[in-house]
Amino acid sequence: KIEQGKHLEKKRLSRELHDGILGKLSGIRLNLFVLNKKKDSATIEKCLPYIKDLQEVEKEIRAMSHNLSEDVFSDQVNFNKVIHNLFQETGSFSNVHFSIHMDELIDWTRVSTINKIEIYRILQEGLNNIGKHAKANNVIVRMVQDENQIIIELIDDGRGMKTESKFKGIGLKNMKERANTIKGTLHIESQKNKGTSLQLLLPKKYIFESENS
C-alpha cells in the first residue's frame, strides 16, 4: 500500500513537473527568443512581463516542493478568472487569437481544488501543444454544462496531427491520465490542416462534491 502510494505520488510529481513547470519555462523561453533578433526598447518592454511569469514558476516549484501545489489555486478563489489568466498570459505575446466562452453558471465551488488542478493542467498542456505544434491562428476555449456533465473544449485551427502520433508523447498521455483521475474522459479529434480539438467530459455526479458533505 505504501509502495503504491509512493508510486502514485511519483507519477503525480512527474506530471506536475512536465505539464506545469517545464511547459511554462519553455513557453517563456519561446517568448524571450525574440531578443536574439531584436533588442530595441519596445521589444525589451514587451519581454518584461516574463519576469513575472518566471516568478510564477518559482512559486509553483516552491509550492510543489512543499507538496502544497493546491495553494497556487486556492489563492485565487474564482476558477473562471484562473482560466482567463491562463489564456491571456499565453495570448498576450503570440499572434494566436483566443476566444474564451465560459458558462458563468457552472458552480466551481463544488469542484475540489485537486480536481481543478487536473483540469487546469490538461488545458495548460493543450495550450503548450498548440504553441509548439499547431501553427494555429485561432483558438477557442469553451466550458459549458448540460444536465449531466461539464464539457470543456479546446479547439485550434492549426495543422492538425497524424493519428499515429496520438499519445506517443508524454503530454497527451498525461492529459488522458489526468482525465481518468477525475473520472472524466478526453476525446481528441484532428484533421490535417483543419485543426485539432480536445474535448473533456466531466460527469457531474463525480466532479461535483455532494451538497450534504
Ligand SMILES: Nc1ncnc2c1ncn2[C@@H]1O[C@H](COP(=O)(O)OP(=O)(O)OP(=O)(O)O)[C@@H](O)[C@H]1O
Ligand atoms: N494542437 C496540436 N496541433 C498539432 N499537432 C499536435 C497538437 N497537439 C499535439 N500534437 C502532435 O501530437 C504529438 C504528441 O503530443 P504530446 O503532447 O504527447 O507530445 P509532445 O508535445 O511532442 O512532447 P511532450 O512530451 O513534451 O508533451 C506532438 O508531437 C504533435 O505532433
Ligand SMILES: [Mg+2]
Ligand atoms: Mg506536449
